[in-house]
Amino acid sequence: MSLMKIGVIGGGQLARMMIAPAVELGVEIRVLAEGEGMSAQLAATAVGDYKDAETVLAFAKDVDVITFDHEHVPQPVLRALVDAGVPVHPGPDALQFAQDKLVMRAKLAELGAPQPDWAAVADEADLRAFLDDHGGRAVVKTPRGGYDGKGVRVVSDPSEVADWFASWDGPLLVEELVAFTRELAQQVARRPSGEVVAYPVAETVQRDGVCAEVIAPAPKASEKLIELAARLGVQVAEGLGVTGMLAVELFETADERILVNELAMRPHNSGHWTQDGSVTSQFEQHLRAVLDLPLGATDLASEWAVMINILGGPAEGGLTERFASAMAAHPAAKIHTYGKDPRPGRKVGHVNMVGDDLDDVVYEARAAAAFFA
Secondary structure, eight states, X not given: OOOOEEEEEOOSHHHXXXXXXXXXXXXXXXXXXXXXXXXXXXXXXEEOOTTOHHHHHHHHTTOSEEEESSSOSOHHHHHHHHHTTOOBSSOHHHHHHHHOHHHHHHHHHHHTOOOOOEEEEOSHHHHHHHHHHTTTOEEEEOSSSOOTTTTEEEESSGGGGHHHHHHOXXXXXXXXXXXXXXXXXXXXXEOTTSOEEEOOOEEEEXXXXXXXXXXXXXXXXXXXXXXXXXXXXXXXXHHXXXXXXXXXXXXXXXXXXXXXXXXXXXXXXXXXXXXXHBSSOHHHHHHHHHTTOOOOOOOBSSSEEEEEEEESOOSSSOSHHHHHHHHHHOTTOEEEEOSOOOOTTOEEEEEEEEESOHHHHHHXXXXXXXTTO
């Protein structure tokens, strides 16, 4: 029997972390990387522009299914793949909701999913009206292309995004500034035949717009909250026709309501804890899902799992020089690096830790990650 071949568009760390589970599943993984020397270079069988239809079609010619390391492949390229008969998961009809936040907000409203008040604003007058109706402060986002805090501004006056109005083609998205008590992330997987599974909801901690820490399951989460988050994640996955992994980023409010903040249709930073903290990692689950194989169990491997991002890396020397010291001091910690050179603010790796005492798990994970600061 020939191996099933998965083609991944994008050569970043998410594609890199699909390689090991692909090997374990007996699946051949091929990567279309944006450039030489990227994180997933071990599986990079092609280097080229993912925005060019001919390049992507040539890459897809020898694989059984196409999936993604990111959501930035243009819709015309995605449609060209579908028209050529290439299975694409998630498909363009689903990916449009992760590519354009205005389209996402409108669809979530149609589904009845809870979300912040929002509006499309075409000019400063529209934004002023929204601010006047929402306490004088709001969050403005560029509908496409933003991530890790980029393309997001908290404003109290329309002039603070005058440059966006001048340069952006189309309206901006404005959302109410939610008074949340914490942020949560609900991971869900869905395969084309319709099977859906949900992971335990996790708590995420953001610093400067970037995910810094994740704790699973979310501490002090009531059964009601856990069930509500899982149900909402499944509702979104089914309503949007997602295939593969879906991350639903959430705000929790003081009265235990949850509101949808953002969506990602791929393995996501908030799910890295599953590599060592779940029976089935999000990366294995994504491969199972896009191949339409039975999905894996999502139970926790231990009572608690904590993920700490390594952001920036050491100012001098590389990450590998720190491995021996970190491993000796914290032998139970699992260290994952992305093959990237250190750079301020850059995600260059993460540390996972599992155990039965949350305080100990958090301490060990943070202390191990500190070796790479």
